[in-house]
Amino acid sequence: MHLSHTPALLRSLVAAAVLGVVAVMVQRVDVVVLMVPFVVHLAWGWRSRPHVDLVVESRPKAVVIPEGESVSMVTHATHAWRSALVTLQWPVRPGISLDPDSGTVLDAAVPEGVRVAVQPERWGRYDVGPGTVAVCDPSGSWRASTTTPRVTVTVRPTSSSLEGGSGVAHPIGIVGMHRSRRRGDGSDLAEVREFRPGDRLRRINWRVTSRLGALHVNSTLTERDTDVLIVADTLVDIVPARPEAPTSLDATVRAIAAISRHYGGFGDRVAIHDLGRRIGHVRPGTGPRHARMVLNVLSRANRDVPDWDRLRPVGTVTSGMLVFFCSPLLERESQDELVRLRRLGAEVIGVDTLPEGVGQFGDIRSFRRDTFLGEAWMIRRMERDEALARLRSIGIPVTPWRGTSSLASVLLSMEAARSAPRRVPGR
Structure with missing residues (x-):
């Protein structure tokens, strides 16, 4: 650590030299008296010239916290300067x-160090620091400084589960928690029927048997799982006029976190496909480990990536796969991709992540009056509303994301389709 003099010591040196020259030239004692305080300061500063010995320890180096929480950084400075002032900024x-906003004063006599609270505003990855630690001797003549290492704070997005049912109308897996229409080993009662050769004895319904006089067994429905694909449209990040308002990327990340947690609880295989390059792809997986990996990937989403006009389409989808398409649905390419997935046989749900109020009449006042940006957004909003009406007319539900209860009605209606009567061909 480099030791340097302060401007106060330099001013004392210059003032003492100038007053000394003036005292010799004019031969006046009062000028010498004026020079004495500066000479005393120079002597005090030279005598108290310290040896550089400052050790700074800061922890933690990296931390992962959920959205809405804060982290405390502890910095401890150890120095060999007597009566020195140590500052951290x-x-x-x-x-x-x-907290505190600009910095704090460190005291080496405090063994536990000084705490600085860091409160991130939203999800993401933040590099805090490096902090500047400066030490100054009592005379204010010498100073030295060093920096603390950077602290990486990773904030995971809120991962509250969705409200409503599963929305799985046709499970395609083998083992899971979704009730299917196929008879087999399960927990949901389908019917009570007469005993047949091969039925298990533990399924005998003794109450019905004793009442009717013939053996009857319980017939159940099997439980199966499904594949869930979350498509994230991050080609363009729509930023509202108010800087504190959530962007379309914020809504997309929070929707993905809630959907993946919801279906991870059912034991389904969840995958993520990014049409842009802000989030990235996640392979299909299930279980708590996969849920943590999804949150880590979302927390590393890059906001600073420029808008990209090249769409990376989804590869292959399985018939009956449940697809959540999270998109502002402003680009024609995104709308076409949504329709293509539906034609491939997937159960598609459109999640509208356009920030609330963007392009509406009240949003015009937030733009400058000498431009036509407000009017342009209104026209684009009307074109988008017309496109959403066409999507709904071909059977693709589109629901705006306004929290974990946004998809409740759509999921419940899709889940009810499992028990709806079916028409048998040929009858």
Whole structure:
């Protein structure tokens, strides 16, 4: 660590030299008296010139927290300077708030160090620091400084589960928690029928048997799982006029977190496909480990990636696969991709992630009056509403994302289709 003099020591040196020259030239004692305080300060500063010995420890180096929580950074400074003043200052970064705001004073006599609370505003990955630690001797003549290492704070998005049913009308797996229409080993009662050769004895319904006089057994429905694909449209991040309002990328990330947690609880295989390049792809998986991996991938989503006009289409989909298409649905390419997935046989649900109020009449006031941006957004919003009406007319539900209860009605209606009567061909 480099030791340097302060401007106060330099001013004392210059003032003492100038007053000394003036005192010799004019031969006046009062000028010498004025020079004495500066000479005393120079002597005090030279005598108290310290040896550089400052050790700074800061923890943690990296931390992962859920959205809405804060993290405390502890910094401890050890120095060999007597009666020295040590200060710590953290730079202000966009998206995070510090407590205290600008910095704090460290005291080496405090063994537990000084805590600085870091409060991120939303999900994402933040680099806090490096902080500047400065030490100054009592005379204010010498100073030295060093920096603390950067602290990486990863904020996972809110992962509340969806409200409503599963929305799985046709399970395609073998073992899971979704009730199917096929008879077999399960927990949901389908009917009570007469005993047949091969039926298990543990399924005998003794109450019905004793009442009717013939053996009857319980027939159940099997439980199966399904494949869930979450398509994220991150080609364009729509930012509202208010800087504190959530963007379309915020809505997309929170929707993916809620959907993956919801279907991970059913034991389904969840995968993520990014049409852009802000989030990335996640292979199909299930279980708590896969849920944590999804949250880690979402927390590393890059907001600073420029908009991309090249769409990466979804590869192959299985007939009956449940697809959640999270998109602002402003681009024609995204709308065509949504229709293509539906024609491939997937059960598609459109999740509208366009921020609330964008392109509406009240949003015009947020733009400058000498431009036509407000009017242009209104026209684009009307074109988009017409496209959403066409999607709904061909059987693709599109629901705006406004929290975990946004998809409840759609999921419940799709789940009810499992028990709906079917028409048998030829009758």
